[in-house]
Amino acid sequence: MKITQDIKDSTIIMTLDGELDASSSVILDEELSDPEIMKYNKILVDCRSLNYISSAGLGVFISHLQRFEDAQIKLIFFNMQEKVRNVFEILGLDLLMTIVTNYEEAITIADE
Amino acid sequence: MLKERKILLPFINVNTTQIQKQSLQKLRTVFRFMLYKTNAKSLLVISAIVSWVLLLGNVLLMAESARQPGAIKMALPYINNLLIIVFILSVFIFQRIHANNLKGIDFSSYLWNLFSRAAVAAYLSIALYFGYKLATGYMQVKSPFLLHLVYQVNFGLLVYFLAKAFYIWRQLLLYHKNKFLHVAWEWFELLLCSTLILTLLNFNYTNYIFLPLFVLLGCYILFLCTNLKWVAYLSFNKKSRSLVLLGAILVSCYIFTKFFQEFSDSPELVIDYSDVGFLMLAMAFVGLYTLGAFLVSLFSLPTSSVFEQKSEDLLNFQRLSQSIQQGQSEAQVYDLLFESTIKASDASAGWLEQVRGNNTHISHLLNINNEQIERIRHLLLAYNIQHIDYINNNLDRNSGFRDLALPWRSLIILPIKSKKHVFGTLYLLRDIEQGFDRETINVLRTFTSQTILTIENLRLVAESLQNERYKEELKIATQVQESLIPKTFPTDSWFEISTHAVAAKEVGGDFYDFLQLSESRIAIIIGDVSGKGISAAFHMAQMKGIFHGLMQQDMPPSEFMKQANSALSRCLEKTSFITSSLYIIDYRMKGFMFARAGHCHTLYYNAMMDDVFYFQTDGLGLGIVRDKSYNNHVREMYYDYNPNDVMVIYTDGIVEARNPDQTEEYGEDRLKYMLTQTYHLEAEDIKCAIINDLEDFTGPENLYDDQTLLVIKFKPIQPNA
Numbered sequence: 001m002k003i004t005q006d007i008k009d010s011t012i013i014m015t016l017d018g019e020l021d022a023s024s025s026v027i028l029d030e031e032l033s034d035p036e037i038m039k040y041n042k043i044l045v046d047c048r049s050l051n052y053i054s055s056a057g058l059g060v061f062i063s064h065l066q067r068f069e070d071a072q073i074k075l076i077f078f079n080m081q082e083k084v085r086n087v088f089e090i091l092g093l094d095l096l097m098t099i100v101t102n103y104e105e106a107i108t109i110a111d112e
Numbered sequence: 113m114l115k116e117r118k119i120l121l122p123f124i125n126v127n128t129t130q131i132q133k134q135s136l137q138k139l140r141t142v143f144r145f146m147l148y149k150t151n152a153k154s155l156l157v158i159s160a161i162v163s164w165v166l167l168l169g170n171v172l173l174m175a176e177s178a179r180q181p182g183a184i185k186m187a188l189p190y191i192n193n194l195l196i197i198v199f200i201l202s203v204f205i206f207q208r209i210h211a212n213n214l215k216g217i218d219f220s221s222y223l224w225n226l227f228s229r230a231a232v233a234a235y236l237s238i239a240l241y242f243g244y245k246l247a248t249g250y251m252q253v254k255s256p257f258l259l260h261l262v263y264q265v266n267f268g269l270l271v272y273f274l275a276k277a278f279y280i281w282r283q284l285l286l287y288h289k290n291k292f293l294h295v296a297w298e299w300f301e302l303l304l305c306s307t308l309i310l311t312l313l314n315f316n317y318t319n320y321i322f323l324p325l326f327v328l329l330g331c332y333i334l335f336l337c338t339n340l341k342w343v344a345y346l347s348f349n350k351k352s353r354s355l356v357l358l359g360a361i362l363v364s365c366y367i368f369t370k371f372f373q374e375f376s377d378s379p380e381l382v383i384d385y386s387d388v389g390f391l392m393l394a395m396a397f398v399g400l401y402t403l404g405a406f407l408v409s410l411f412s413l414p415t416s417s418v419f420e421q422k423s424e425d426l427l428n429f430q431r432l433s434q435s436i437q438q439g440q441s442e443a444q445v446y447d448l449l450f451e452s453t454i455k456a457s458d459a460s461a462g463w464l465e466q467v468r469g470n471n472t473h474i475s476h477l478l479n480i481n482n483e484q485i486e487r488i489r490h491l492l493l494a495y496n497i498q499h500i501d502y503i504n505n506n507l508d509r510n511s512g513f514r515d516l517a518l519p520w521r522s523l524i525i526l527p528i529k530s531k532k533h534v535f536g537t538l539y540l541l542r543d544i545e546q547g548f549d550r551e552t553i554n555v556l557r558t559f560t561s562q563t564i565l566t567i568e569n570l571r572l573v574a575e576s577l578q579n580e581r582y583k584e585e586l587k588i589a590t591q592v593q594e595s596l597i598p599k600t601f602p603t604d605s606w607f608e609i610s611t612h613a614v615a616a617k618e619v620g621g622d623f624y625d626f627l628q629l630s631e632s633r634i635a636i637i638i639g640d641v642s643g644k645g646i647s648a649a650f651h652m653a654q655m656k657g658i659f660h661g662l663m664q665q666d667m668p669p670s671e672f673m674k675q676a677n678s679a680l681s682r683c684l685e686k687t688s689f690i691t692s693s694l695y696i697i698d699y700r701m702k703g704f705m706f707a708r709a710g711h712c713h714t715l716y717y718n719a720m721m722d723d724v725f726y727f728q729t730d731g732l733g734l735g736i737v738r739d740k741s742y743n744n745h746v747r748e749m750y751y752d753y754n755p756n757d758v759m760v761i762y763t764d765g766i767v768e769a770r771n772p773d774q775t776e777e778y779g780e781d782r783l784k785y786m787l788t789q790t791y792h793l794e795a796e797d798i799k800c801a802i803i804n805d806l807e808d809f810t811g812p813e814n815l816y817d818d819q820t821l822l823v824i825k826f827k828p829i830q831p832n833a
Binding site for chain 2: 022029055056058059060062063065066083087090091092093095096
């Protein structure tokens with residue numbers, strides 16, 4: 001699992017590369033728990049290279065969801081692979097989180 | 113039965129007789145050997161006594177005939193020589209057989225043995241001689257008869273002494289022998305023996321032909337006498353005791369030599385044993401070896417304490433490294449370390465600090481009080497050197513230490529730490545300058561590193577025992593969890609159900625359960641707790657409790673999900689959630705109500721339409737949204753079933769199972785395909801077909817997530833149901 005951050009103005013683009021399982025979700029949790037991240041009001045998660053997400057990985061996003069919402073930070077996923085999106089959908093997270101097809105769409109929604 | 117016995121009996125007989133024969137043979141050989149040994153011994157004793165008595169008789173006869181000139185010489189010198197050789201050989205061979213193998217390294221007991229059994233003979237002989245002198249002096253008569261008797265007795269004593277000493281020295285000489293030395297010794301014995309031939313043939317060994325040979329043999333003896341390895345193993349005390357014994361043995365050698373020298377070429381005697389070259393050589397060997405041992409002991413006396421210290425260090429190393437096998441505790445290892453290092457460095461004071469968690473405490477103290485320790489530690493803290501290797505061999509040169517006015521001049525600090533842990537620190541002090549030389553420091557460091565190794569190993573052993581205990585506990589947890597999952601469903605004529613459940617680890621997070629709500633209604637729940645292992649297992653048990661608690665009140669599935677979400681919100685940790693589906697099947701209404709909370713879609717075969725599909729319904733997992741807004745995220749559905757309809761309920765462990773190279777998931781499509789192929793079968797057979805296909809896909813031993821599968825098949829209405 002590789003997580004890279006790309007900062008543009010008030011937006012963080014976080015790219016997830018690999019498999020988000022029980023061990024790598026700890027790294028993700030550390031990244032999202034960083035107080036620095038609260039300075040930005042848009043977090044765009046690029047899931048193009050995310051091949052697999054385990055329940056532990058989902059748990060990390062879920063646990064931060066409320067905090068971001070309270071701080072009015074928009075969390076947007078884009079470029080999600082079909083099977084990963086299916087996992088989000090089965091769990092019902094697609095109704096709770098913003099999942100869009102591509103970067104442009106993500107930017108548009110973020111700027112709304 | 114009778115026949116069998118008859119057949120069996122001969123075999124038993126053969127076996128037992130064979131064993132008996134073998135053991136008898138063994139016994140016989142041992143017995144024969146013992147008999148041979150005792151026989152040989154008694155034979156030798158008899159031959160020695162007989163030859164000595166005959167020799168005495170012959171000598172006396174010769175003396176008598178010599179006194180009367182003109183008388184016919186009855187005795188022949190050759191007979192004398194023969195008798196001498198027989199006597200010498202008998203005594204030597206007897207001692208050779210008699211000598212036991214070296215037992216242990218208690219060499220001083222051998223010396224004592226040699227002194228008390230053999231060297232005393234010399235004192236006896238001299239007493240005898242003086243007795244004779246006294247008697248003849250007192251009576252004023254010359255008695256050649258008595259003189260010959262004394263001379264003969266002394267000869268016997270000499271031979272006995274030499275034989276005994278010869279073979280005791282052999283044992284010590286061959287201590288830590290090598291092949292070369294062994295062969296050299298055997299040649300020595302052979303050469304020495306061959307000198308008896310000279311005596312037999314009455315050659316004079318002092319003539320020009322044999323003298324060089326004897327000188328060569330003397331050199332050989334000198335070479336053999338350099339093998340004194342055993343002396344090094346004597347401790348200081350034993351060495352000083354050995355010196356006394358060796359001195360006494362040397363005196364014995366001197367007495368015998370002097371005595372026979374005095375009587376050599378004496379006109380009063382008819383026989384002269386100083387002519388026997390063998391005796392001279394044997395005496396040379398015994399005397400030189402004793403002298404060698406005496407001198408080596410004497411000169412190694414000052415260095416023996418060093419050797420003792422080294423061997424003690426070695427012993428302590430061994431004890432340290434063996435303390436694990438002996439089941440010793442850490443405290444005992446520290447005791448051993450403190451004792452050994454104090455001894456090895458000859459320290460006058462010291463203390464040992466052990467680290468427990470964040471605080472240190474002093475576990476061992478020697479000749480130092482807490483106040484002094486406190487002051488030294490303060491100073492070390494000021495220098496910031498309290499946990500590093502530190503040697504100060506001249507404390508007075510350092511102003512800080514000088515101010516403390518300590519009675520010591522040298523200090524060494526030895527941290528006991530591995531890469532990961534700090535176990536403690538050892539401080540040693542000496543009252544002299546340059547108290548810790550490089551040699552000592554090396555020994556001390558070896559002690560500390562051995563201690564670290566031992567302690568780490570002890571902890572590893574303890575840890576592995578603890579792990580064993582955890583494994584046992586996990587086994588119990590597995591059993592408990594298994595008891596939480598129902599093994600049997602109510603069997604009824606209107607539906608059949610088949611289940612499959614495996615956990616990836618000892619305990620898992622998957623679960624299913626049922627509850628008979630009324631005669632015609634049954635609630636079936638399936639769920640999956642996020643994560644694996646113990647924490648998942650606890651939440652699973654919790655969920656089971658919630659299911660039974662809430663469903664007692666008989667509520668619709670969506671209501672159950674709302675209440676379960678609210679209950680779980682209070683106890684589930686932030687990153688955990690549970691997915692679940694609840695079905696309430698009503699046999700009388702021929703339909704079922706269900707709600708899905710983030711769980712995998714239900715696979716369904718509709719017999720009427722001959723169609724296999726997934727129920728695509730919305731529903732959020734439990735514990736994701738932890739307030740009232742969850743109520744908007746759960747849907748309830750009602751479905752009428754037909755006879756022969758099949759419902760497949762499962763957890764994500766099934767559809768997310770991967771093939772051996774981890775590239776592909778089993779997937780919903782393949783599961784759906786499997787049902788289209790098997791829906792006509794019984795529920796049990798459908799389940800088996802799916803599981804077999806799944807195992808074909810994943811390969812053996814490739815289980816990463818808990819897997820649960822339930823197959824429910826609705827049956828046609830039985831006329832008498």
